[in-house]
Amino acid sequence: MIRTAVILAAGMGTRLGGEAGESPKGFLRFGRLTIIEESIERLVTAGINDIVIVTGHGAEHYERLAAGSAGLMRTVHNPRFADSGSMYSLYCARDAVDQDFLLLESDLIYESRALTELLAEPAPDAVLLSGSTGAGDEVWVETHDGDLGAMSKDRNALSGPVAGELVGISKISVELFSLMQEIAAKAFATSLHYDYETDCLVAAAARRKIRCPVVADLVWSEIDDPGQLRRARERVYPRL
Numbered sequence: 001m002i003r004t005a006v007i008l009a010a011g012m013g014t015r016l017g018g019e020a021g022e023s024p025k026g027f028l029r030f031g032r033l034t035i036i037e038e039s040i041e042r043l044v045t046a047g048i049n050d051i052v053i054v055t056g057h058g059a060e061h062y063e064r065l066a067a068g069s070a071g072l073m074r075t076v077h078n079p080r081f082a083d084s085g086s087m088y089s090l091y092c093a094r095d096a097v098d099q100d101f102l103l104l105e106s107d108l109i110y111e112s113r114a115l116t117e118l119l120a121e122p123a124p125d126a127v128l129l130s131g132s133t134g135a136g137d138e139v140w141v142e143t144h145d146g147d148l149g150a151m152s153k154d155r156n157a158l159s160g161p162v163a164g165e166l167v168g169i170s171k172i173s174v175e176l177f178s179l180m181q182e183i184a185a186k187a188f189a190t191s192l193h194y195d196y197e198t199d200c201l202v203a204a205a206a207r208r209k210i211r212c213p214v215v216a217d218l219v220w221s222e223i224d225d226p227g228q229l230r231r232a233r234e235r236v237y238p239r240l
Contacts, residue, residue, distance in 0.1 A: 006051075008105050012057040087184045087199060107224065125210045127141070127210055127211070128166075133165060135221060151198045
């Protein structure tokens with residue numbers, strides 16, 4: 001059973017402008033709790049009892065949250081958050097995680113089924129996909145016999161069958177994480193701007209099978225810009 005989750009929360013949220021105020025995107029609030037607190041509640045319900053949050057911009061908000069969690073949450077800081085990509089943030093957590101884990105992004109709202117379906121997937125490594133959302137800025141995923149082949153924000157750049165959209169919730173085994181660290185360490189010699197999904201997971205998929213389960217009608221949204229924020233608040237969150 002997977003009991004650990006890693007949440008990437010180091011981003012500066014520049015595309016969102018001032019919509020989040022001085023707080024990181026995870027502290028947007030549509031209901032009783034912030035979206036990061038709602039995500040944590042869903043993780044705990046799914047059996048997760050150890051949550052590592054990789055911080056960057058606004059780290060103190062997450063540190064306060066972790067301090068009041070009675071040991072449920074830990075934070076790891078990415079000191080290069082302003083000039084690095086998401087894989088470097090995940091790389092910063094390498095000494096904090098020694099077992100299989102769920103990997104999530106902090107700016108997601110989603111239904112609990114995203115976690116239960118992913119955890120039920122028999123494969124040790126899996127990237128959750130949804131059907132088309134029309135949300136804008138989608139990452140399309142190409143699969144081969146259900147396994148990850150490629151990802152791109154340009155659907156026309158993919159040569160094989162497109163199975164769905166990347167949700168931003170994945171299941172990562174110890175073995176896959178080790179492979180990702182190996183790949184990333186070489187990439188960092190050139191640039192820290194290396195993403196965990198479109199760069200590292202795709203590179204890892206050339207050497208290890210990564211399953212791509214699809215929940216076609218999944219209710220979820222990421223929040224990267226004002227348009228996505230409005231969609232999340234007005235159209236997606238009420239369905240959750």
